Amino acid sequence: MSERSSDPGRGESALQAMRAVTADICSVAPLGAPEEFQVSSVTAATGNGLLVESVSTALEYDRTPAHIARGGIDHFQITLCLRGGMHFTSGRREAVLGRGDVCLIDMAQPNRTVLSGGADGGATTRLVSIIVPRSVMAPRLAHPDSATASLLPGGGRAAQLLGSQLSALRDGPSPESRAAVEAMADIVAGAVGSAAEVDGAVDRADRHLVLAMIKRHIEAHLDTEPLTAEDLCRRFQMSRAGLYRLFEAEGGLARHVQEQRLNLALRRLAAPASRNRRLIDLALDLRFSGDSTFVRAFRRRFGLTPGEVRGLAEAWLRDTGAQPGPGDVLRHVGRG
Known part of the structure; x- marks a missing residue:
């Protein structure tokens, strides 16, 4: 633009x-x-x-x-x-x-x-x-x-x-x-x-x-609000059925919210600032019930674990001297 x-x-x-x-x-x-x-x-x-x-x-x-x-x-x-x-x-x-x-x-x-x-x-x-x-x-x-x-x-x-x-x-x-x-x-x-x-x-x-x-x-508000159907219906003054219809093409509201939280997790894991942060803290911040639930959902979406993403991000930083983005990490996986 x-x-x-x-x-x-x-x-x-x-x-x-x-x-x-x-x-x-x-x-x-x-x-x-x-x-x-x-x-x-x-x-x-x-x-x-x-x-x-x-x-x-x-x-x-x-x-x-x-x-x-x-x-x-x-x-x-x-x-x-x-x-x-x-x-x-x-x-x-x-x-x-x-x-x-x-x-x-x-x-x-x-x-x-x-x-x-x-x-x-x-x-x-x-x-x-x-x-x-x-x-x-x-x-x-x-x-x-x-x-x-x-x-x-x-x-x-x-x-x-x-x-x-x-x-x-x-x-x-x-x-x-x-x-x-x-x-x-x-x-x-x-x-x-x-x-x-x-x-x-x-x-x-x-x-x-x-x-x-x-x-x-x-x-x-991925890490600041529950983002439940009830909360969203109240905020946007609409029925639960109307809200669910809006998200049908996204695979449902719950799936959309979880995918966006996992995308945010990927961005945070690729950032050097998260290197020493515990996975359980990241999982709880993003409203997952625990680190095991988070790891399973993350692997299903991206094909690798949060720990593997963090390792690849650190390797990218060592090799290139540049801070990696999520796309850099996933492209690295594709070349592997």
């Missing part, structure tokens, strides 16, 4: 630099003293979209018909407010965003955006957006020409799913990025009015993003 950062600094010189960069897209006007102006952004291509994260002091963007005519941008933008506030207007349509709110914006229509600090007294607004081609978003919408400024409140399920997925895309590239962007477009369409022929896709997208959100939670 290619990434580009823009941090023109502060003050009037930064304002002039930003105006030069955005001249064909919009006009920019600070709402405070020019010498206090500040803005920074990061852009990254992801799947079939462009991810943009920005932080700025209070300012106004004005996208006029002239900008639209010369800019050649015919895209939709899905924007999540992470901090501060945003007031978006396009014709008679408007949306006011606070933290957690999501808005759909048609970039092919004239609009005005005002960014301000939040109710918490913060001086900046932080936004993260995914910009997708019209060919991705418009066919999913029942009324694409009147969908701009559609607001998805932060407390709603759609905004929570989209916020979770945008946060995941911010973390870096993924083989599933394209599918994630498509699923996000389906979720937005389902929330603001989808075309009849994509109603089934909305349901599939909902399942896709919920499953991705649960998987991220599992990966982040």
